[in-house]
Amino acid sequence: MSEVSVPASGAIAASSRLDRGGLIRRTEGLLVPAALVIAWEAVVRGGWVSSHLLPPPSELVTTLADLAGNGTLLEHIGISSLRVLIGFLIGAGLAVVVGAAVGLSRRTEALLDPTFQALRAIPSLAWVPLLLLWLGIDEAPKITLITIGAFFPVYLNFVAGIQKVDRKLVEVGGIYGLTGYRLIARIFLPAALPNLFTGLRTGLSLSWMFLVAAELIAASRGLGYLLTDGRETGRADLVLVAIVVLALLGKISDSLLRWLEDRLLGWRDAFDSRPS
Amino acid sequence: MSHNLLDLMVAAKDFEALRVIKNVRFGIDSGEIVSLVGPSGCGKSTLLRIIAGLDTSYRGDVRIKDEPPHLHSRDVGLIFQEPRLLPWLTVAENVAFELGRKGRHDPYVTQLLAEVGLGDFATAYPKQLSGGMAQRVAIARGLFTQPSLLLLDEPFSAVDAFTRRRLQDLLLSVAGHHGTTLLLVTHDVNEAVYLSDRVIVLADRPGRISGQVIVDARRPRDRRNPQLAKREAEVLTLLNDGTNQFFDLSYHLAAAPPRWQAIRLSSLNFAI
Ligand SMILES: Nc1ncnc2c1ncn2[C@@H]1O[C@H](COP(=O)(O)OP(=O)(O)OP(=O)(O)O)[C@@H](O)[C@H]1O
Numbered sequence A: 001m002s003e004v005s006v007p008a009s010g011a012i013a014a015s016s017r018l019d020r021g022g023l024i025r026r027t028e029g030l031l032v033p034a035a036l037v038i039a040w041e042a043v044v045r046g047g048w049v050s051s052h053l054l055p056p057p058s059e060l061v062t063t064l065a066d067l068a069g070n071g072t073l074l075e076h077i078g079i080s081s082l083r084v085l086i087g088f089l090i091g092a093g094l095a096v097v098v099g100a101a102v103g104l105s106r107r108t109e110a111l112l113d114p115t116f117q118a119l120r121a122i123p124s125l126a127w128v129p130l131l132l133l134w135l136g137i138d139e140a141p142k143i144t145l146i147t148i149g150a151f152f153p154v155y156l157n158f159v160a161g162i163q164k165v166d167r168k169l170v171e172v173g174g175i176y177g178l179t180g181y182r183l184i185a186r187i188f189l190p191a192a193l194p195n196l197f198t199g200l201r202t203g204l205s206l207s208w209m210f211l212v213a214a215e216l217i218a219a220s221r222g223l224g225y226l227l228t229d230g231r232e233t234g235r236a237d238l239v240l241v242a243i244v245v246l247a248l249l250g251k252i253s254d255s256l257l258r259w260l261e262d263r264l265l266g267w268r269d270a271f272d273s274r275p276s
Numbered sequence B: 001m002s003h004n005l006l007d008l009m010v011a012a013k014d015f016e017a018l019r020v021i022k023n024v025r026f027g028i029d030s031g032e033i034v035s036l037v038g039p040s041g042c043g044k045s046t047l048l049r050i051i052a053g054l055d056t057s058y059r060g061d062v063r064i065k066d067e068p069p070h071l072h073s074r075d076v077g078l079i080f081q082e083p084r085l086l087p088w089l090t091v092a093e094n095v096a097f098e099l100g101r102k103g104r105h106d107p108y109v110t111q112l113l114a115e116v117g118l119g120d121f122a123t124a125y126p127k128q129l130s131g132g133m134a135q136r137v138a139i140a141r142g143l144f145t146q147p148s149l150l151l152l153d154e155p156f157s158a159v160d161a162f163t164r165r166r167l168q169d170l171l172l173s174v175a176g177h178h179g180t181t182l183l184l185v186t187h188d189v190n191e192a193v194y195l196s197d198r199v200i201v202l203a204d205r206p207g208r209i210s211g212q213v214i215v216d217a218r219r220p221r222d223r224r225n226p227q228l229a230k231r232e233a234e235v236l237t238l239l240n241d242g243t244n245q246f247f248d249l250s251y252h253l254a255a256a257p258p259r260w261q262a263i264r265l266s267s268l269n270f271a272i
């Protein structure tokens, strides 16, 4: 067929052009933060703000280097990341199982969904005192809180994704003789995958939020503890370093999910690939 | 009259208060090629959905090989009016959907894709296809399955005239090769007559049968065979009898010289 042989070379050229565009956009994104950091340093050095309340970026770098040097920073990062990882995996895992059951069956929905909607209405931090009462101040209440935080966004998005699957595609599955779990695996799950990822990414960022909440209240290690410690000892630099590290960890973990999302959902015909 | 593959009797099919089909009755024998033509909205797609088992809320009795239609039977395949490709599967995986992911390397997939002119697109995703290309993938998917009864809902409506002819011949050769029975909905009377052993003409409001034209020309057929043109005119007459709201062209057609006729025929095809 003569009509089909064109794309290859053009497509490669276009994609490398896109890559360069992406690089430019990424560096563009650094302009504002860089300007802010410079202004911050200047403001503190100029004496307009007390360096006790707002330590300049250069001091933060020293603090960071100290913490990294004696290994405590890595320990805090390790313990916090582990808590998030465990809580997120449990919460998201439960949400996928329960969400599939609720999304696929009206009966399970009638049975379970009202309960989850009611539980969701509770501001999650209200659980904290109860969790502390029930589970003590060990790992259990922290992980449980993170699990709660991760559960709801994943659950809600996944259920919505399954319920919104295009009837026309489900009919295709039917025509090909798919029923039961094969219909679920081959039509419902792939069709709901984009929604699932939206839920996972929201769930992950909430997991970090709830980690901080849990560690602020009762912890002797972790980045949330570093925040409390900094406040109690009057060291704004510690607080700021903990904030920066939390931001970085949140960003890195989100980028990992996003990378996975792009790999698994490359088939989507999304508006995302807009030109700069 | 009893037919050995499909016996269809739909006494009534309603969508809410609207009666869409009333007393439609026909049958198909194994190996036959039958077309359904009729004005837009007369219930052709609905009939195919009933036969495929997608629609079960009607009054009547439908039997495929003496069994009521059921959705998950492998006996009946359906090529929908829209391509309905699964967006998360590549072109080859869509064609081999029946086999699951492992099917994409099946040599028959490669062969079918080459035959519908998409040999280079096996690994493309549906979002990378044009409307006509997507429709050709859907045709390849329908042919891949080799059911005993293949239902096609305006399968060639989105492709250019030249490709359309090639696909028509591909359909005939695949169906002939596997002894597949075809029930085809089309708006193109010329196509219906060229492909079919019988053309069933429907009228609308509510959808009912206004007549049937038997096309007895021998196969393989020559598109210029004057016999086909005669049958085509018969189908058009039936269509006009059943649809009053369109201009009645059959009168002019009967009087017009053959060249004229060709022009009028194509404009009429467009109109219905
Ligand atoms: N899901 C539905 N709900 C309500 N009415 C419907 C539905 N599907 C079809 N109809 C009605 O049934 C009638 C027949 O529809 P159908 O799709 O079978 O027509 P068709 O003959 O295939 O038309 P076309 O040639 O335009 O594809 C139409 O009048 C339409 O309004």
Ligand SMILES: [Mg+2]
Residues within 6 Å of the ligand: B044, B045, B046, B081, B153
């Ligand atoms: Mg239709």
